Amino acid sequence: MKVFREINELRTYLKSERLASARQGKFIQTGLVPTMGYLHEGHASLLRKARGENDLVVLSIFVNPIQFGPNEDLDKYPRDEKNDLQLAEREGADAVFLPSVEEMYPVPTKTKVLVQQLTSRLCGASRPGHFDGVTTVVSKLMHIVQPDNAYFGQKDAQQAAVISQMVADLNFDVRIVPCPIVREKDGLALSSRNVYLSPEDRNAALVLSRSLLTLQSKVEAGEAVTVGQASEDIIHTISVEPRALIDYVEIVTFPGLSAMEPGQVLAEAEEEVLIAVAVKFGNTRLIDNIIVTKKGEAIHV
Amino acid sequence: MKVFREINELRTYLKSERLASARQGKFIQTGLVPTMGYLHEGHASLLRKARGENDLVVLSIFVNPIQFGPNEDLDKYPRDEKNDLQLAEREGADAVFLPSVEEMYPVPTKTKVLVQQLTSRLCGASRPGHFDGVTTVVSKLMHIVQPDNAYFGQKDAQQAAVISQMVADLNFDVRIVPCPIVREKDGLALSSRNVYLSPEDRNAALVLSRSLLTLQSKVEAGEAVTVGQASEDIIHTISVEPRALIDYVEIVTFPGLSAMEPGQVLAEAEEEVLIAVAVKFGNTRLIDNIIVTKKGEAIHV
Structure with missing residues (x-):
């Protein structure tokens, strides 16, 4: 080399x-x-x-x-x-x-x-x-x-x-x-910035993948989750964690990254859907996401 | 081909x-x-x-x-x-x-x-x-x-x-x-847009190259022409032509295109100097330029 x-x-x-x-x-x-x-x-x-x-x-x-x-x-x-x-x-x-x-x-x-x-x-x-x-x-x-x-x-x-x-x-x-995203066994998406996390923040940060993977399970199970519901669910899950400060929770088309109607059912969208979150733990900002295909199959997790 | x-x-x-x-x-x-x-x-x-x-x-x-x-x-x-x-x-x-x-x-x-x-x-x-x-x-x-x-x-x-x-x-x-710029025998810089010119404008447009080539001769003859004088001379020469509407006459460093002090002698500048003009004849906008090296030698004409 x-x-x-x-x-x-x-x-x-x-x-x-x-x-x-x-x-x-x-x-x-x-x-x-x-x-x-x-x-x-x-x-x-x-x-x-x-x-x-x-x-x-x-x-x-x-x-x-x-x-x-x-x-x-x-x-x-x-x-x-x-x-x-x-x-x-x-x-x-x-x-x-x-x-x-x-x-x-x-x-x-x-x-x-x-x-x-x-x-x-x-x-x-x-x-x-x-x-x-x-x-x-x-x-x-x-x-x-x-x-x-x-x-x-x-x-x-x-x-x-x-x-x-x-x-x-x-x-x-x-x-x-x-x-595809590579994750730790407990779900945390790998990132060079994970090294910044204190043990407490490292543990709290699991809320990102948990909120996304829970949504993924629902969509894969055939639930007609809308954009608005998905967004609310993720915000609710993350907000329960006091160390987490939400930067954004966004649900947009992929790869066009256009806004979507709140009433749109994720699995029925005409394009793939990106569900992306950015959350701060102290000075450390982490991001994570899943992509849902129109067939309701979550990919790239 | x-x-x-x-x-x-x-x-x-x-x-x-x-x-x-x-x-x-x-x-x-x-x-x-x-x-x-x-x-x-x-x-x-x-x-x-x-x-x-x-x-x-x-x-x-x-x-x-x-x-x-x-x-x-x-x-x-x-x-x-x-x-x-x-x-x-x-x-x-x-x-x-x-x-x-x-x-x-x-x-x-x-x-x-x-x-x-x-x-x-x-x-x-x-x-x-x-x-x-x-x-x-x-x-x-x-x-x-x-x-x-x-x-x-x-x-x-x-x-x-x-x-x-x-x-x-x-x-x-x-x-x-x-x-280098290619010119007609009478000095007009070749341009696809020359086809727009009426015979009167075509003739009037010679004022561009004339103003620049006159300046070039002076510099080559060793005259200590300043940025301010050069600019004034060119504007004066072009303004004599009633069909010509000046868009800009600019004297800047080349290739950095930075502004120069009016008192700077062209031939003594530390960089090459671009003297560029844009002039409208009716709806047709023509450009022309010369570049003066620091040795007082005009190039690219």
Whole structure:
């Protein structure tokens, strides 16, 4: 496994790998797994999916400053390069791209990639400018790596929808592969930010997955749950937990992220439905979601 | 010469050409010449430059609706596909990409690529949103063609600066090649929009190049012309022509497009200096410019 900290070195490596295989008449498939590091089993599942579908797997680790707001956790975002490299090696990554902030932004960027509409709700409303930072850095990574496939976790369902929209609108020649949420045995969705949680908050945070998975069971059991009822149920379940401060509970179409009528029965919607929550425990903001298909089957949990 | 109207067909062709040459251990160089058609000798000079530097030359012709304002000339923008294809063939283009609006924008784009600061002055001030449309469509074309080199005329000096900024900021793996303005014998800068001019306006429009080339002569002769004097001289020369309505006369650094002090001597500036004018003749808006280097040598005229 190779480790690159400079854009030009990574490019030279990729070109040479591509040329070597092209000499044998084959265009190799490259998979990109873009992350902010502090890798966990969720990231490992992305790497395994990428490993199964590509000749060359590139993992990027970059805590992207322009997707953090001024009062967010950029400075304390957890980092563990040694452990990350071990996990990458174990999951068979061919190359790890670990650029510095100066390498990615030698001068402040004047250019931004913006996706409108899809970024106005959910995390886009709570974190102004966040998705502009995400789409801008993902554009940069795509141009550097030129992957055939790129892997994103569905825990950030809005992010996956926004990036898919960007790729379609701008004709990026890449396939976006959304991958299911990975959970602890007790239901907590894996997140690098879980490390912030005190034992008490860690326990309280189970209310997120519990509220979503309870709803999922009802829908799968054939109950005609409406958008309004689902929203009320989730808010009620979370509010019982005194440590939890709800940022949002939103039920929208997926991947269009459009508002839905409160009376709409989830299982009868014409599109897939995203039920997404963001909740703060102390200074730690966690997100979780499920997606319900129109056949009433919950997926991506 | 091949003509493509669909993105997927062009991509298939490019991949097959690249694979064929890669089998012999060579990565071919692709040059892109993006245009809005109604080609003239200025475009031909871009094609010749591209032909000399690339294995594969792709000309795109697309009148991009999202770079036109609501009261601009989108509907009457001149078109002549037959003549364009003849010129492309004559200049040795390998492929012409001629997409429909529906092919490029099957649904209205939610994604925009924006370059800040550089787009706030000059044509960016006169044509709000224009450059967002340009950078967005150029991003799409880059992703479709994946060129090694892309050719832009310096008549749109601000456009060349904005696109170079975008390419640097977003790590596009392409070299931007600015090419000199091509002029008629009497000095008029070639433009597809010259076709709009009545004989009287065509004659009056010579005031643009005359004002700029007079300034150029002075600078080349070693005169210590300041920004303020240059601006006054150009405004005075153009104002003598009653058919001319000045949109702007701007003197800024190039390629940073920053404002300059009125007392700054052009030939002593630390960066190159762009002297750009936009003038209306009836409904037709023309632009022209010169660039003065810090050695007092005028280039790109």
